[in-house]
Amino acid sequence: MGDSTQQLDRAFAALADPTRRDLVARLSVSDATVGELAEPYDVSFQAISKHVKVLEEAGLVTRSKDAQRRPVHLNREAFDLMTQWIERYRREAEERYRRLDALLARTAQDDEDRRPDKEQAS
Amino acid sequence: MGDSTQQLDRAFAALADPTRRDLVARLSVSDATVGELAEPYDVSFQAISKHVKVLEEAGLVTRSKDAQRRPVHLNREAFDLMTQWIERYRREAEERYRRLDALLARTAQDDEDRRPDKEQAS
DNA sequence: CGCTTCTTCAACCAACTGGTTGACAACGAT
DNA sequence: ATCGTTGTCAACCAGTTGGTTGAAGAAGCG
Numbered sequence: 007m008g009d010s011t012q013q014l015d016r017a018f019a020a021l022a023d024p025t026r027r028d029l030v031a032r033l034s035v036s037d038a039t040v041g042e043l044a045e046p047y048d049v050s051f052q053a054i055s056k057h058v059k060v061l062e063e064a065g066l067v068t069r070s071k072d073a074q075r076r077p078v079h080l081n082r083e084a085f086d087l088m089t090q091w092i093e094r095y096r097r098e099a100e101e102r103y104r105r106l107d108a109l110l111a112r113t114a115q116d117d118e119d120r121r122p123d124k125e126q127a128s
Numbered sequence: 129m130g131d132s133t134q135q136l137d138r139a140f141a142a143l144a145d146p147t148r149r150d151l152v153a154r155l156s157v158s159d160a161t162v163g164e165l166a167e168p169y170d171v172s173f174q175a176i177s178k179h180v181k182v183l184e185e186a187g188l189v190t191r192s193k194d195a196q197r198r199p200v201h202l203n204r205e206a207f208d209l210m211t212q213w214i215e216r217y218r219r220e221a222e223e224r225y226r227r228l229d230a231l232l233a234r235t236a237q238d239d240e241d242r243r244p245d246k247e248q249a250s
Numbered sequence: 251c252g253c254t255t256c257t258t259c260a261a262c263c264a265a266c267t268g269g270t271t272g273a274c275a276a277c278g279a280t
Numbered sequence: 281a282t283c284g285t286t287g288t289c290a291a292c293c294a295g296t297t298g299g300t301t302g303a304a305g306a307a308g309c310g
Contacts, residue, residue: 011146019144023268024133027213034220040287053269056288060267074277074286085218089211091149096207098156145298163256171310175299177258196256196307 010087016064017088025049026057030080033067037079132209138186139210146180147171152202155189159201 020026029043044054048071059068065084069076142148151165172220180200183189187206190197 014149015144015146018140019267021214022137022141022144024137025268027136030217030308034217034224038223049268050270051286052271055289056229056268057286076287080217080221082218082221085214089214089218090206092143092211092214092287094209095152095156096204099202099204102156102158141297147298161256162258172300173256173297174258174301178298181258198257 013065013084013087014091016060017066017084020060020064020066023057026061029054029057029061030066033078033080038079039075039077043078135187135206137208139188139206142182142186142188145179148183151176151179151183152188155200155202159199161199162195165200175234
């Protein structure tokens with residue numbers, strides 16, 4: 007579990023950059039080499055190489071070796087880790103709100119019960 | 129759409145920090161003031177205040193005003209934005225792999241068809 | 251009013267990040 | 281063996297980030 011913390015650190019940090027999210031979108035269509043990935047951008051080839059390295063260290067992509075080319079491809083499991091984290095707390099918060107609503111409804115009912123002198127069908 | 133880019137930038141960056149993810153986990157249980165949030169940590173109170181500000185600017189939490197207290201609570205919609213982004217590309221990649229598998233299966237079949245001289249049950 | 255509580259703002263520092271350029275490693279082709 | 285292609289590594293620079301401390305704002309309480 008202590009390792010998944012660092013994994014999440016890197017995965018979220020990696021996707022915080024719009025260029026890297028763009029690369030992920032591109033890679034969701036097909037695998038590509040660093041050169042192909044860099045082509046649409048104004049920045050230097052090396053900058054994109056760095057971005058890919060960040061994605062790789064975050065576990066979001068992997069590389070295979072094909073002669074001197076290193077095609078990059080997405081690693082779906084890393085994305086699952088992130089959605090699991092997010093969904094967990096989103097769900098807990100949601101559940102809490104449902105309980106809170108129920109509590110409020112119950113409290114309102116109690117208030118009515120406790121004051122029979124007040125108008126009951128208001 | 130151009131705005132959701134910046135929103136995602138900040139949301140992912142905010143969750144890249146383990147302390148901030150911890151705060152989110154804490155807030156999924158119940159709303160809390162900055163003071164309550166800061167209590168378990170060694171770092172200064174102001175550091176936690178900064179973290180909360182980052183979460184707020186990312187849209188992940190909001191604050192209400194209760195006298196001099198500012199209770200912090202999670203904003204579920206911001207989390208939805210992130211999961212939607214992740215799930216979109218995860219799903220596209222998944223679909224692509226299914227197509228690739230199908231293509232490979234078909235190609236293998238073609239190879240067998242095209243070479244009847246080779247051993248067929250290898 | 252003055253005092254305490256909760257919180258933010260400002261200035262500063264060390265570390266990290268995204269960009270650059272230049273050198274170089276690995277492999278295929280000639 | 282040399283050349284071109286593909287990609288990484290190293291050094292550097294500017295901007296951001298997470299932390300600190302100190303001062304100050306805002307709201308309740310004596």
